[in-house]
Amino acid sequence: MASGQKAARVGEEVWKTRVEKVNAELVTLTYGTIVAQLCTDYDYDYAQVNQQLDKMGYNIGMRLIEDFLAKSNIGRCGNFRDTAEMISKVGFKIFLNVTPTVTNWTADNKQFSLLFDENPLADFVELPDDGRAQDELWFSNILCGVLRGALEMVQMSIEARFVSDVLRGNDVTEMRVTLLRYIEDEMPPDDD
Amino acid sequence: MVVYSFYIFDRHAACIYKKTWLPSSFSSSVTPARPSSQPSQPYVNGGLQARAALSADNDAKLVFGTVFSLRTMVRKLGGEDDSFLSYRTSQYKLHYYETPTNIKFVMLTDTKSGSMRIALQQIYVNCYVEYVVKNPLSPVEHPGGLGVNNELFEASLEQFVVC
Numbered sequence: 001m002a003s004g005q006k007a008a009r010v011g012e013e014v015w016k017t018r019v020e021k022v023n024a025e026l027v028t029l030t031y032g033t034i035v036a037q038l039c040t041d042y043d044y045d046y047a048q049v050n051q052q053l054d055k056m057g058y059n060i061g062m063r064l065i066e067d068f069l070a071k072s073n074i075g076r077c078g079n080f081r082d083t084a085e086m087i088s089k090v091g092f093k094i095f096l097n098v099t100p101t102v103t104n105w106t107a108d109n110k111q112f113s114l115l116f117d118e119n120p121l122a123d124f125v126e127l128p129d130d131g132r133a134q135d136e137l138w139f140s141n142i143l144c145g146v147l148r149g150a151l152e153m154v155q156m157s158i159e160a161r162f163v164s165d166v167l168r169g170n171d172v173t174e175m176r177v178t179l180l181r182y183i184e185d186e187m188p189p190d191d192d
Numbered sequence: 193m194v195v196y197s198f199y200i201f202d203r204h205a206a207c208i209y210k211k212t213w214l215p216s217s218f219s220s221s222v223t224p225a226r227p228s229s230q231p232s233q234p235y236v237n238g239g240l241q242a243r244a245a246l247s248a249d250n251d252a253k254l255v256f257g258t259v260f261s262l263r264t265m266v267r268k269l270g271g272e273d274d275s276f277l278s279y280r281t282s283q284y285k286l287h288y289y290e291t292p293t294n295i296k297f298v299m300l301t302d303t304k305s306g307s308m309r310i311a312l313q314q315i316y317v318n319c320y321v322e323y324v325v326k327n328p329l330s331p332v333e334h335p336g337g338l339g340v341n342n343e344l345f346e347a348s349l350e351q352f353v354v355c
Contacts, residue, residue, distance in 0.1 A: 062332045066325040069292055070317040076273070076292045153203070153293045185294065188205040188256055 007085040010072055011093035018071050019094050028123045035139060039128070046136035053138075057145020064095070065150035076154070080179050081105075083156070084112050087147065087177075096120050100175075113163075116173040127167050134169065138162045147177065155183040193305040195353050196284060199255055200320070200340065203294035207252040208334040209341065213353070255298055259288055277309050289313055295320070311352075319348045 035053065042048040072090055077083040084102045092098050098120065104113040121140045127133040138144075144160040151158050157180040164170035200209040266276045278287045280303055289297040289312035297312045297320075323345040324330055330339030 059332065063325050065293060066291075066321050070321040073313075073317075074292075155294065186203060186205050188253070188260060 003082045004085045004089065007082075007089035008093075008099070010074060011090040011099070014072050014090065014094045015097065024097075024120055025123075028120060031121045031142070032125060039137075044128070044130065044132070046133060050136075050138050050141045053141040054145035054148070057142035057147075058149035059145075060142070061146040061149025061151075062153055064146060065153045068094070068150065080109055080156075083151070084114075084177070088114060091150070110179040112177055114175045114177065116175070119166075119173055122165075122167055122173075125167055138165060139167050140165070140173070144175065147175075152183070155185075157181050157183055194302040196300040196302070197251075198300075198349070198353070199252055199296075199298040201256055201259075201296040201298070202334060204333070205256060205260070206335070207256065208337045210248075210252050211346075211349070212248070255286075255300075256296075258286075259296060259298060263288075263290070277307060287312060289316065291316060315349065315352060319345055319352060323348060 034056075035049070038049045038052055039046070042052065068091060071094060074086065074090070077086055088100050088102050092100055098116065098118055100114040100116045102112055103115060105111070119140055121143070125139060127137060127139065138161075141162065144162065147160045148158055159178045159180060161176055162174065163176050164172060164174045166173050195213050197210065197212040199207055199211075202208045262276055262279070266274050275290060276288060278285055280286075282303070284300050285303050285305060287299045287301065287308035289309055291297075295316070297316060299308055299312060301308065320340075323342065324334075324340050327339065327342065327344075330342065334340050
């Protein structure tokens with residue numbers, strides 16, 4: 001697909017020339033520490049931890065999108081399929097150096113899956129062996145929040161959630177992204 | 193090239209930053225969207241000051257209104273992806289740049305200046321993103337310009353405009 005190739009080229013170039021790199025293990029360990037701390041803070045209530053991670057990601061995403069646009073210098077996407085390619089091949093590429101596979105489109109082009117072959121956040125990770133974490137905790141849930149926050153800033157209201165995770169023993173790590181609606185431009189408030 | 197003023201509007205259509213580089217007594221003759229019936233000379237000395245103070249607040253609103261309407265019209269005529277770059281009157285030239293996140297950058301310069309699109313984009317990339325968005329202490333939204341008017345941003349903007 002043409003848009004996919006263009007996105008891959010942009011992502012590759014930005015990654016090579018305009019991104020400062022940090023040690024991957026530092027990122028992995030820092031993120032792991034955050035999740036572990038949240039688990040303690042919320043008394044191993046994993047639903048709460050998921051929610052908190054999503055919220056943190058949302059706040060990150062709202063800022064990250066500006067950095068993304070400043071670095072990549074790309075304009076608005078024509079349709080949601082282009083958006084998906086941009087997320088995978090430019091967004092994930094320049095910030096995490098991975099390119100999740102975009103797949104499983106629904107017929108109305110409003111829902112797709114991102115399949116993560118590798119996930120830098122989850123290296124070295126084993127979920128707690130308490131019989132619940134395997135079913136309740138989405139370890140990388142911060143990524144859902146990042147996507148939600150970032151896309152909201154470019155006038156797309158979406159829902160993102162993980163549906164499977166290799167950490168839980170699933171075959172793949174899959175995130176499902178749904179376009180809810182495009183957000184209309186806000187009008188200036190009326191003058192009295 | 194002379195820069196008269198500079199505005200940033202956020203996605204909620206609020207003015208989050210404005211800066212004027214002209215003495216206020218002179219600015220009233222170059223600001224946009226002025227009704228033609230406005231007397232060009234004030235009746236009394238105090239009138240000019242009052243007019244200048246009033247206009248500083250109103251100018252931002254007028255600039256936004258102008259830009260917003262123009263943008264809507266341009267899109268109706270030229271398609272969703274079209275956008276205008278600048279317009280010129282006999283007194284000033286207004287340059288416009290909009291990011292995909294709906295932040296609008298507006299700059300008023302003298303009529304002889306060339307395209308400032310690249311310059312406005314550079315302001316976004318090198319000043320706004322660098323010193324406002326990446327500042328962890330600045331809020332994500334900027335009601336009333338909160339977080340935008342920090343020293344680093346102002347200094348880098350000043351340097352950019354002067355060069």
